[in-house]
Amino acid sequence: MRVVYKVRSFLSFDFDTSATPFYPPSLMISLAGLNPEQREAAETVEGPVLILAGAGSGKTRTVTYRIAHMLTNKKISGKEILAVSFTNKAAAEMKERVSHLVDSRQRKGTTLCTFHSLGIRILREDIHHLGYNNLFTIYDQADQMSIVREGLKNYRSSKSYDRGIIMSKIGFLKNQGISADEFVKSKFYDPENNYDGATEYIYHFYQDKLQFYNALDFDDILFLVVKLFKQYPEVAKKYSERFKYIMIDEYQDTNALQFSFIQGLTSTHQNICVVGDDDQSIYGFRGADISNILNFEKHYLNTKVIKLEENYRSTFPILNLANEVIKLNLNRKDKTMRTSQMEGHLPLLWACGEADHEASVVVEEIIRLQSHGISLSEIAILYRSNTQVPPFEDQLRIGQVPYTIIGGQKFYEKKEIKDIIAYLALIQNTQDELALRRILNVPHRGIGTVTLNKNLEKALEQKKHLFQILGKEEEHEGIKNFFELIKKYQRVFQEKNLVEAITLLIEELNYYDFIEKSYDQAKLASRKKDDVKNFILTADRFQDRYQDEASLKNFVERLLLADSQDAHAPGEGFKKNEVTLMTLHASKGLEFDYVFLVGMEEELLPHKKTIVENSDINEERRLCYVGITRARKKLIMTHAKERKIYGKMIPRFKSRFVVELNECYKEVDRTNFGDMSEEEVKVFKKNFFGGLMDSLKE
Numbered sequence: 001m002r003v004v005y006k007v008r009s010f011l012s013f014d015f016d017t018s019a020t021p022f023y024p025p026s027l028m029i030s031l032a033g034l035n036p037e038q039r040e041a042a043e044t045v046e047g048p049v050l051i052l053a054g055a056g057s058g059k060t061r062t063v064t065y066r067i068a069h070m071l072t073n074k075k076i077s078g079k080e081i082l083a084v085s086f087t088n089k090a091a092a093e094m095k096e097r098v099s100h101l102v103d104s105r106q107r108k109g110t111t112l113c114t115f116h117s118l119g120i121r122i123l124r125e126d127i128h129h130l131g132y133n134n135l136f137t138i139y140d141q142a143d144q145m146s147i148v149r150e151g152l153k154n155y156r157s158s159k160s161y162d163r164g165i166i167m168s169k170i171g172f173l174k175n176q177g178i179s180a181d182e183f184v185k186s187k188f189y190d191p192e193n194n195y196d197g198a199t200e201y202i203y204h205f206y207q208d209k210l211q212f213y214n215a216l217d218f219d220d221i222l223f224l225v226v227k228l229f230k231q232y233p234e235v236a237k238k239y240s241e242r243f244k245y246i247m248i249d250e251y252q253d254t255n256a257l258q259f260s261f262i263q264g265l266t267s268t269h270q271n272i273c274v275v276g277d278d279d280q281s282i283y284g285f286r287g288a289d290i291s292n293i294l295n296f297e298k299h300y301l302n303t304k305v306i307k308l309e310e311n312y313r314s315t316f317p318i319l320n321l322a323n324e325v326i327k328l329n330l331n332r333k334d335k336t337m338r339t340s341q342m343e344g345h346l347p348l349l350w351a352c353g354e355a356d357h358e359a360s361v362v363v364e365e366i367i368r369l370q371s372h373g374i375s376l377s378e379i380a381i382l383y384r385s386n387t388q389v390p391p392f393e394d395q396l397r398i399g400q401v402p403y404t405i406i407g408g409q410k411f412y413e414k415k416e417i418k419d420i421i422a423y424l425a426l427i428q429n430t431q432d433e434l435a436l437r438r439i440l441n442v443p444h445r446g447i448g449t450v451t452l453n454k455n456l457e458k459a460l461e462q463k464k465h466l467f468q469i470l471g472k473e474e475e476h477e478g479i480k481n482f483f484e485l486i487k488k489y490q491r492v493f494q495e496k497n498l499v500e501a502i503t504l505l506i507e508e509l510n511y512y513d514f515i516e517k518s519y520d521q522a523k524l525a526s527r528k529k530d531d532v533k534n535f536i537l538t539a540d541r542f543q544d545r546y547q548d549e550a551s552l553k554n555f556v557e558r559l560l561l562a563d564s565q566d567a568h569a570p571g572e573g574f575k576k577n578e579v580t581l582m583t584l585h586a587s588k589g590l591e592f593d594y595v596f597l598v599g600m601e602e603e604l605l606p607h608k609k610t611i612v613e614n615s616d617i618n619e620e621r622r623l624c625y626v627g628i629t630r631a632r633k634k635l636i637m638t639h640a641k642e643r644k645i646y647g648k649m650i651p652r653f654k655s656r657f658v659v660e661l662n663e664c665y666k667e668v669d670r671t672n673f674g675d676m677s678e679e680e681v682k683v684f685k686k687n688f689f690g691g692l693m694d695s696l697k698e
Helices: 036-043 059-073 088-101 115-130 141-155 163-175 194-212 218-231 233-242 256-265 316-326 355-371 386-398 415-428 433-439 449-462 466-470 477-495 498-508 511-518 522-549 552-567 572-576 608-612 617-628 678-697
Strands: 004-007 013-016 049-053 081-085 111-114 245-248 272-276 304-308 348-352 379-383 403-405 579-583 592-597 631-640 642-645 648-651 666-669
Touching (some): 036 059, 036 304, 059 081, 059 088, 059 272, 081 088, 081 115, 088 111, 111 115, 115 218, 115 233, 141 163, 141 194, 163 194, 163 218, 163 256, 163 522, 218 233, 218 256, 233 256, 245 256, 316 617, 348 355, 355 379, 355 386, 355 522, 355 592, 355 631, 379 386, 386 403, 386 579, 415 433, 415 477, 415 498, 415 511, 415 552, 449 466, 466 477, 477 498, 498 511, 498 522, 498 552, 511 522, 592 617
Parallel strands (some): 049 272, 049 304, 081 111, 081 245, 245 272, 379 579, 379 592, 403 579, 592 631
Antiparallel strands (some): 013 111, 642 648
């Protein structure tokens, strides 16, 4: 059966059968394959319904069968059904699953979309009420920043302001439903804060400009829909009468604006079904309001609550730990996940020495799993903070284990890191023309393409290396300075240790200032500078391990060897067989056979910021719960006994989330050689760095 569907802005799916032949409708959709709770959720169509869908409980299957039941068994018109998800991927998956259950004629008109795609559809039809033309455009970040830049010029302040910070604050205010006029009266305005004063002016200027250009930004989509519904209740009524049956997925992640949007859509009826899990509400930092799901029954009276507590993902030992962790949260809906998979590995908690040791034992175990036929695609390393990643990348690269980072860029593929490596490679080998050409004008020295091509021609004519030709340059000051810098640091790296020399080089390049000037957003610039600092820490770890052998030559060879291995990796099929690295936030909704939950210690999970600011520790515990429930077969947690912070080794302590749950896991001290065989000790001591050093000597 070929199904044609319209794709609207942001992947909104309307089933359209104009190009398909007629198929007689199925008589009934059988719900026999659902468990009792899933079936009850699928069959309850009228009135408000709250489906508490625990981790791995078959939520998507339940929602899909509910839609199919409404279309086929209840004979509800597809035009009256609206299902809203947060991501295009989730909307596409829901559409695909429904298409496998219900024939094209019956599902015609069903709307499965994201909040923003629905918002755009509504605005295209009714934005004229707010003084816009329905042919509006949606501005991207560059367009937004140009308006903020113009506004700051008009602001005429003696102080300078970061455009990114102001733009971020405006986006935050819109997601709280606060207009430019309302900002100064809100709890988010501080008259003593210079940035709030600037933001108040820029917010007005920015919105006036957008309306003048008949443009919206991404945050305007929901903001203006809610404004439209409040100022023109008849518009909200129109859509509420159009969509008589509404489903909202991942309801625990909705914010104040989305809640107001939903209230408008249900202004004429109470046929709303929300699906979510308060135990997996982990996006408070994005504005998600867990009270939306916790107080659903107060907002919609006579709500039927259905709990999906059968977990089809994890074994009992893993699920038992998850249940024990999350039940200590006070503000939650009572539920206990269960499973029929009673046999399985008891979760492990490895006590490691420091960050490098933690990474080495994890990668050692991954290589062991791989040798036993386990696919790397079934293995994940989960962490609370991106600052934990570099040691794991080091060990995976040296161990020649393919990996991918979800929601982030590989550390050694980042521009700033490649710049620094290029400097080190050129200092080590001035014949490395690729490295030379990468950094010749980084930071800016006024060396353009014309000058470079002129010198390349000379090198070709004289059959010399480009660096030799640059050394003879008399007229161009930038080239002379560059040549002298490289020659100087060839001496510096002989006189000083690796870390001191790299640090001096970065300082002489004024590389941190170069980063500041290269990025408009202060937060982005700060992250880029942190990347460079983490690279220095990588060199520091290398130096600590190899002492006198930690030369520039060995360090560069190590880095370039790994790059070479990456570059010659086989095709796409091979790349998919990779270990996955990601933050706990990014892991939500995913699952793996083998999960390494690393950094289970105070000030990482829970995060230091949460502890210092006395923030909601419950969200950190939910984050821990999400990490544990990603594992299907085996869960290994790790914590370090000490970590290097600001150049000093600082003692670390096991996370409070597992400190009193010893019966739920087995703790193993990986620093205790007494528990290891002679061969295991030999492998550990040699490790991956040692193996590489041996190969370099050969």
